[in-house]
Each structure stands twice: as C-alpha cells, then as structure tokens.
Amino acid sequence: MRVLLLILALLSAPAAAEEVVLGLSRDEVAITTRFDGSEILIFGAIKREEPIPADSELDVIITLAGPSQPITVRRKARRFGIWINTDAVEVDAAPSFYAVAASGVLTEVLKDVEDLRYRVSINRAIRSVGAPETVTDSESFTEALIRIRRDSGLYQRLDDHVVVDQQTLFRTSVTMPANLTEGAYATRIFLVRDGVVVSEKSTKIDVRKVGLERWLFSLSRQQPLIYGLLSIAIAIAAGWGASAVFRYIRA
Amino acid sequence: MMIYLPIAEVSVNAFLLLGLGGIVGVLSGMFGVGGGFLMTPLLFFIGIPPAVAVATEANQIVASSFSGVLAHLKRKTVDLKMGTVLLTGGLVGAGLGVIVFNYLKGLGQVDLLVKLCYVVFLGIIGGLMFVESLRALRRSRAAGGAPLPRRRSRGWIHALPFKMRFRTSGLYISVIPPLVVGVLVGILAAIMGVGGGFIMVPAMIYLLGMPTKVVVGTSLFQIIFVTAFTTLLHATTNFTVDIVLAVLLLVGGVIGAQIGARIGTKLKAEQLRILLAIMVLAVCGKLALDLLIQPGELYSLGASGGH
Numbered sequence: 001m002r003v004l005l006l007i008l009a010l011l012s013a014p015a016a017a018e019e020v021v022l023g024l025s026r027d028e029v030a031i032t033t034r035f036d037g038s039e040i041l042i043f044g045a046i047k048r049e050e051p052i053p054a055d056s057e058l059d060v061i062i063t064l065a066g067p068s069q070p071i072t073v074r075r076k077a078r079r080f081g082i083w084i085n086t087d088a089v090e091v092d093a094a095p096s097f098y099a100v101a102a103s104g105v106l107t108e109v110l111k112d113v114e115d116l117r118y119r120v121s122i123n124r125a126i127r128s129v130g131a132p133e134t135v136t137d138s139e140s141f142t143e144a145l146i147r148i149r150r151d152s153g154l155y156q157r158l159d160d161h162v163v164v165d166q167q168t169l170f171r172t173s174v175t176m177p178a179n180l181t182e183g184a185y186a187t188r189i190f191l192v193r194d195g196v197v198v199s200e201k202s203t204k205i206d207v208r209k210v211g212l213e214r215w216l217f218s219l220s221r222q223q224p225l226i227y228g229l230l231s232i233a234i235a236i237a238a239g240w241g242a243s244a245v246f247r248y249i250r251a
Numbered sequence: 252m253m254i255y256l257p258i259a260e261v262s263v264n265a266f267l268l269l270g271l272g273g274i275v276g277v278l279s280g281m282f283g284v285g286g287g288f289l290m291t292p293l294l295f296f297i298g299i300p301p302a303v304a305v306a307t308e309a310n311q312i313v314a315s316s317f318s319g320v321l322a323h324l325k326r327k328t329v330d331l332k333m334g335t336v337l338l339t340g341g342l343v344g345a346g347l348g349v350i351v352f353n354y355l356k357g358l359g360q361v362d363l364l365v366k367l368c369y370v371v372f373l374g375i376i377g378g379l380m381f382v383e384s385l386r387a388l389r390r391s392r393a394a395g396g397a398p399l400p401r402r403r404s405r406g407w408i409h410a411l412p413f414k415m416r417f418r419t420s421g422l423y424i425s426v427i428p429p430l431v432v433g434v435l436v437g438i439l440a441a442i443m444g445v446g447g448g449f450i451m452v453p454a455m456i457y458l459l460g461m462p463t464k465v466v467v468g469t470s471l472f473q474i475i476f477v478t479a480f481t482t483l484l485h486a487t488t489n490f491t492v493d494i495v496l497a498v499l500l501l502v503g504g505v506i507g508a509q510i511g512a513r514i515g516t517k518l519k520a521e522q523l524r525i526l527l528a529i530m531v532l533a534v535c536g537k538l539a540l541d542l543l544i545q546p547g548e549l550y551s552l553g554a555s556g557g558h
Contacts, residue, residue, distance in 0.1 A: 033495070035255040036262055072553045074359050082542040085359045085551070144550030178255060178262030213257040220258060220490050228486030231310045231494050232479045235501060239317030242505035 019047045020201040029207040037178045043171035059109040059192040060170045066097030067183030073141040089141035093127040096181035101158035101172045111195035153177040258493035259303045268499040276507020282527045287445035305444030306485030306492045312446045312478040314501040316471045323468030330419035334472040340430040341477035344437020349484040377531030384524035446474040
C-alpha cells in the first residue's frame with residue numbers, strides 16, 4: 001500500500017521542477033476596419049517547488065504561430081526575353097505568421113536536437129516534403145519563402161528579446177503586422193536549461209475579423225451571389241447619386 | 252488613415268485610394284474614357300493583389316459608366332438596339348474571359364497574362380493615338396482647319412448575312428461584326444479589369460461605321476452590363492471583389508470625373524489626345540520594364556491548390 005502511494009505521488013508530482021505561469025496582454029486580436037497591426041505582450045512567471053538550480057542559466061523561448069497553410073512558391077526565369085513564372089514548389093505547411101523570441105541568441109540557447117523535436121526555429125516551423133523532379137534546388141524555394149515573409153514582417157526571429165528577471169519573471173512583446181490571416185495563433189513558451197527544454201506551456205490567441213470586416217468577408221464566401229449583387233447595387237446607386245448631386249449643384 | 256480591406260487582406264491608406272480614384276476620375280472626365288486601364292495598373296503598383304484589383308475595378312466601372320450613361324440617355328445619344336447586340340456578345344466574352352482567367356490562375360500565370368494584355372493593348376492604342384494626334388496637330392497648324400480623314404471602305408462587312416436595321420445609328424448591317432466586337436471586348440474586360448471603351452470606341456467608329464455622336468453613349472451602355480456581369484462572375488468564382496476598396500475608389504472617381512470634365516472643355520482636342528497618348532504609353536512602358544528587367548525578387552508566393 002505504501003509503495004503504491006509512493007508511486008502515485010511520484011506520478012502526480014510535476015514532471016518538471018520548474019513550471020510556467022503565463023499571462024497575455026490580450027488573448028484576442030480583432031481585425032477592424034481601422035486595423036493597422038497589433039502588439040502583444042506575453043509575460044509570465046516560473047513556479048518552483050525547489051530552490052533555483054545554481055549550476056545553470058535559465059533561458060526562455062517564446063513562439064507565436066499563425067494558422068498553417070499549404071503554399072506554392074514560384075520562381076521566375078527569363079523566357080523569350082521576359083520574366084515569367086517557370087518552376088514551382090509546393091510547401092506543405094507554412095504558418096501564415098511566425099515569431100520566435102529568445103532570451104539569448106536562439107541557436108546558442110537551444111540545442112539543434114531540441115529544435116528538431118519541438119520545431120522552434122523558423123526553418124523547422126515550415127514543413128516541406130517533396131518537390132517536383134524538375135526542381136533540383138527545392139531548398140532555395142523554402143529559403144525564398146522565409147525571406148519574403150521575413151521582409152514583410154510575417155516571420156520574425158527576435159534574439160535577445162525575452163527579458164528574464166531573477167530567473168523567475170519573463171516578458172516579451174511581439175509586433176504583428178496589418179496583413180494578418182484569421183485563425184488561432186498558437187503561443188508556446190519553453191523553459192530551457194543547458195540547451196534542453198525543461199518545461200513547455202502553450203495557449204492560443206484568437207485573431208479574427210470583427211464587425212463590418214467580419215460581415216463582408218463571411219457574406220463574400222457564404223453568399224457570393226448576394227455579395228456580388230450588393231457590390232453592383234452600391235456601384236449603380238453611387239453612379240446615379242453622383243450624377244444627381246452634380247446636376248443639382250449645376251442647376 | 253489606414254484602412255483594412257476585408258477581401259484583399261491588406262491595410263492601405265484610405266486617402267491614397269480616394270486620391271487615386273480622384274486623379275483617375277479627373278483624367279477620365281477630361282478624356283472621356285473609363286479610366287480602368289489606368290486604375291488597375293495603379294492598384295498593382297500600390298500592392299493590391301492583381302486578382303482583387305481586376306475584379307474590384309470591374310465593379311468600380313459599373314458606377315462610373317452608369318453615371319455617364321444617364322447624361323447620354325437624356326441627350327438620346329444611345330443606340331439601345333446596337334448596345335443590346337454588343338452586350339450579348341460582351342456577356343459571352345466576359346464568361347470566356349473569366350474561364351481563361353481562372354485557368355491561368357491555377358497555373359500561376361495570371362499576373363503575366365494580365366500584364367502582357369496591358370503592355371500589348373496600351374502599346375498599340377497609345378502608339379496609334381500619339382501618331383494620329385501629332386499628325387492632326389501638325390495639320391491644324393499648317394492649314395488652320397483639318398479636313399476629316401476619309402473612312403475606309405467596309406465592303407466585306409456589307410457582304411455578311413443576318414442584316415439588321417439600327418435606326419439611331421442610321422445603319423443597316425449584319426449583326427455578326429458587332430457580336431464579334433462585343434465578344435472580344437468582353438474577354439478583355441474580364442481579363443484586364445477594364446470597361447474596354449478604349450477599344451470599343453475605335454472599333455465602333457472605324458469597323459462598324461457608327462456616327463461619332465452615339466458611340467460614347469452606346470459604349471457606356473453596354474459596358475455597364477458587361478462589367479456588372481464580370482463583377483458577379485469574379486465574386487462568385489474567385490471571391491476577389493473587395494467592396495470597401497470599390498467604394499473608396501468610386502467616391503474619389505465620381506468627384507474627379509466632374510472636375511475633369513470641366514478642365515477638359517478648356518483644352519484643345521488635339522492637345523488632350525496627345526496628353527492621353529503619352530499617359531497610356533507611360534503606363535505601358537512601366538509595365539513592360541517590369542517584365543523585361545530582372546526582378547529584384549525572383550520568387551513569389553501563391554495559395555496552393557485549385558487547379
């Protein structure tokens with residue numbers, strides 16, 4: 001009996017000695033007509049039952065990922081004197097937005113094996129399986145995807161961007177650009193010691209269109225015929241209205 | 252003021268859009284053209300996805316041509332019968348155009364198709380207009396008043412069957428040429444996001460031999476239906492009509508058009524034509540350079556699937 005209790009106690013004890021208590025400045029991002037990007041504050045504390053281990057530094061890595069979608073990456077080449085799309089590679093799943101913030105330099109803080117396991121770095125967050133036989137350098141297509149999205153602020157690697165106080169409190173901020181895709185944005189926090197993940201916690205932030213944006217977007221997808229007729233009706237009304245107003249001014 | 256466009260999914264400056272609509276409106280009022288052939292490339296330049304730009308511009312043209320046709324109806328300068336024949340062809344053409352558009356979208360070549368169409372047509376029209384108006388300007392300087400150039404004989408058009416009488420235009424011709432013109436302009440309207448007036452008007456004058464006074468009104472009349480149909484097709488198959496973008500553009504556009512019409516009356520016809528030709532050639536040149544010069548970024552991203 002006593003042995004059983006001991007086993008139960010061991011099982012119910014936290015797997016890690018350190019655990020994350022998480023806070024978000026907001027768990028919802030509303031895309032309104034005036035939406036122009038958003039900044040999210042992610043902060044938290046580390047709960048311990050034991051004293052702080054003295055022999056190693058604590059690092060914190062935070063990732064924020066938008067919904068994954070398949071993407072076609074196309075490459076232009078010169079044909080008949082003009083530049084046209086020739087080769088294409090399908091990337092099976094790429095997050096529409098991805099930010100990874102670390103308390104140090106990501107590649108120094110996290111071991112490569114752990115990166116592979118948890119898919120933390122931008123390169124690992126993208127899943128690309130096969131390329132057509134005509135394309136021999138599918139690597140450069142994935143690199144192009146990352147480069148294009150990094151330049152437009154959709155992929156962010158934020159080294160030295162997480163502040164850790166007293167090995168207990170941590171915080172970071174992520175700036176999201178205006179051209180966001182709707183969906184649940186997965187937020188993950190990793191506690192890392194000696195390059196190994198000792199604890200992980202995840203939550204999600206809802207990014208959604210609201211109000212007029214929501215209504216127009218749903219209407220255009222669910223009732224495209226009505227949406228189309230509405231567009232035409234608005235155009236006709238505006239055209240008639242303009243000519244009526246100007247005739248009145250002239251008269 | 253930044254505004255988020257729900258369908259294009261980009262954030263753009265609302266005043267920039269109102270301004271663009273206004274400037275193109277002024278130009279279209281000055282020159283009596285729809286302005287779609289200028290607006291759509293401008294939308295490409297400010298970063299609106301080409302598919303959204305084309306579909307939304309079709310919607311905006313509905314507004315501007317409806318506003319224009321009301322004035323022409325009052326002056327009785329619309330040949331409704333000819334317009335109906337043209338738009339029958341136009342609707343068929345718009346349908347074909349959207350099919351081609353969607354097929355090439357799947358292949359990832361739609362941007363190329365749209366841009367190539369622009370370069371070719373703007374180049375031809377702009378070039379012809381430039382030469383023609385230079386000649387007219389020189390003639391008017393030399394002789395004071397220029398005689399109208401004689402129209403080419405249209406012998407083969409008169410030999411075609413299915414003749415019909417068009418009273419307003421004073422024509423008795425086969426319905427085949429207007430149908431064909433309608434189909435061709437309809438295809439272009441769907442692919443390029445334009446009303447097609449800049450092709451329709453010369454075709455009506457030189458090919459069908461219609462009197463100049465009914466040409467613009469009739470062209471506007473059929474453009475309303477063809478662009479409205481194109482808008483519907485794009486809205487139901489591609490979901491690319493952005494109503495917020497359309498409203499901003501057409502508010503600027505209708506105001507600009509009225510201002511432009513007043514400026515237009517103060518300039519000479521030849522000067523107007525040369526200015527328009529230079530503008531058309533400039534847009535054409537910019538698009539051609541984009542195709543010819545090696546782009547800074549060789550790669551581009553597109554949504555998967557759908558083909």
